[in-house]
Amino acid sequence: MKTAKRGLTGIIAASLLLAAACSNESGSPQESGAGTGGDTAGTASAAASTAAASADGEGIQPINDGKPVKLVVNLGEYNPSLNEEATAEQPVVFRSTQLLADKFMELHPNVTIEWDRSSPASGSDYIEGINQWMTPRLAAGTAMDVASNLAGAAVFGNNGWFLDLESYLDQPNPYAEGNGKWSELWPDYQWSASGVKNIKGETLGLPFMVSAGPPTAYYYNKEIFAELNLETPKTWEEFINVSKTINDAGYIAVAPFPGNKSMDLQVWDTQFSLGPAFGLAIMDEIDTNKDGALDSLERLQAVKEGYYDPSKHDNAMEIWRQVKRKYTEVLQKGYESTDYEPLWQEGKVAMLEDGLWRLPNELANTKRTFDFGMIPPPVITKETTPLVGDISFTEKGPYQPAPANYFSVLSSSVEAHGPGTKEAAIAFIQFLSVPENMSLIVLEKKGAVLGSVRGVAVPPELDDWLNNSFPILPNISWLPASEPEGRKNANKTFEQWMKNMISDDEFAEQLNKYSQQDADQVIKSQNIDTSGWNLSN
Incomplete structure (x- = not known):
């Protein structure tokens, strides 16, 4: 896409789109109603005139x-x-x-x-x-x-x-x-x-x-992918391999989001490409109420029961090895201090990591001369390691x-x-x-977000994006430490390990130490009853 599509293609029931894969294994979005056409500004004006229409009646x-x-x-x-x-x-x-x-x-x-x-x-x-x-x-x-x-x-x-x-x-x-x-x-x-x-x-x-x-995406240069005869990556292993090919061809494979240049356990790779897939493999053990999601108390229990301990469990260490793999095998040397925006504009970057909130500005970008597309963050599968769960994908449209x-x-x-x-x-x-x-x-945000409640309009700027196939993943975060002090200490250890200043064993032991201290702080401050937890791990 180069510029925003004009005309509203339809009003889609957002809840049907978001939860499509719940009732349809393909995850295909379902439309409800049809638009009348016209530009976004006109739609916004019409919406303003009808805003709170139901509130004009009784009950207020x-x-x-x-x-x-x-x-x-x-x-x-x-x-x-x-x-x-x-x-x-x-x-x-x-x-x-x-x-x-x-x-x-x-x-x-x-x-x-x-x-x-x-x-x-x-x-x-x-x-x-x-x-x-x-x-x-x-x-x-x-x-x-x-x-x-x-x-x-x-x-x-x-x-x-x-x-x-x-x-x-x-x-x-x-x-x-x-x-x-x-x-x-x-x-x-x-x-x-x-x-x-x-x-x-x-x-x-x-x-x-x-x-x-997912709230983030890879914006990709269609001309580079066409020149190198590459398919866009859907899995983590495809992403690593495609990136190597692009780097070898003299292009910059990936421009990281500025916030991901610093060493943080919750970089976007952990949140969207890796954590949910590793969590899926152990959901039966850590999802104690069996609702298919991991709430704050279940996460805390999982930390105390040792499921996130990289000194004891291969999967809890492998997730960090995969993060390190991207930073050492994919990103170019000097990524920390590189301004990638002009390089993207010049057509030298193949994939740019950013949020969906970038889309309105990218659609209006007059400096970029090439056509771009968007793909969801590639997810790790058993193609890379047997330590993750079995991943399935929607036919098109996001899953929850x-x-x-x-x-x-x-x-x-x-x-x-x-x-x-x-x-x-x-x-x-x-x-x-x-x-x-x-x-x-939502319409004024021009594709940056969707509304949370049922029946909200879907911006036409998202038409291409919503045609992607998306991974079906549980609502889970791989978060060893949640409190500010615990996160600070854990991130410092992570940075030392990423820079090869400490060994794998030292990193694993220190990360678990800070995770346990962080969990203990929460348990004490919130007076959590841990009597039914297995704390022998």
Whole structure:
């Protein structure tokens, strides 16, 4: 693809697309309804005019008995832009969330929505950056009331930051039609995502946007692949071999995402290409409640029971050998300091690793002269090692894409900001989760994401991407350490090993030591009952 396709090819029921492989082994997306055509801007305008249409009827109650309420909201990248028209200084215009906020305030004239535009400092450790950004604000009572950029329960769910939303989910969403419970708007599989519940089982995050498959992709230069007569890789072994061929031909096989240049146990290869496949092989042992996913408590138990211990289990060491293999056999020397953007524009890079969020800008890229495509992160299979599970693929379309971000309510903030704030926070999230309203946001993002609830429009920019075959993988992360200090220590050990400063045995022993210390910290701070765990491994 070179530029965005014009015209809306159809409105697709997002839940059918996302969960297609649940009822259809091929995973083929299913369409529901047909579009009327027209450009994205026109569609967005039409969606704005019908936003909250269901809310114009009965069932909407006044907030705080009509008394004034101020609601502070930070939706991160979904905050509306200040500019309404593109300029040289401010080329990005994103206004859908402002249109929706205006609609909400029309329904509730006593509520004023203010946008919190602050963000964590940039750096190599994004999680630590969030911690340093939020902790003083929470202590001072100056944090936002509603956020979608704090990872839900996945990272800070045990810190006491967020309001438990479970009781609200059991009630109807008054802004949406035809739901007995608010929770019915989402496909069932999303409730097992890591950002929804904390280790105590409290529901702290509600899926907002979901990735259109995995949240990352390889953007590839079609001309290089055609010149070298190469097929795009689907498996990890194909990826390694194709990359060697490309490097040998004088091109740069892979430009890594900048965030993956630093040594981190949770590089994208671990998250999307390797971890789920290695986890699939031991799911029977670690998925204690047999729901097909690994929640925070099950992951913690798996760490304590030694399943992630590379000093005892070959699979727990092999996953890191495969990460190292990419960094030593695929990436060029000097990748850490190389600016790959101009090399991509010049047609010297065959595959560029980035997120789906890059797609809108790439479609609008006037400097690139070659045609590009996108493929999901190649997954490791038994072709590489017998230590992974049996991997199957959809015919086309993604299998149960994970949430990309979550709505959360900051409990201390809504209490500090006065009566009615909590009520307004819940109501605004309910309003944004109406399919028509979420569609407005999704369409303006032009293929970067899909909506989390059923019935959301699918951007036409994703047509080619959704024709890919995707691996069918469990909802599992291979995460030896989850707390900031444990991650820091484990990553330091990982870096030393990747640079051949310590041996395999030293790395394995130290990684397990930090993993166990990290797990012990969580168990102590959360008062976890481990009496039924097998701690003899």
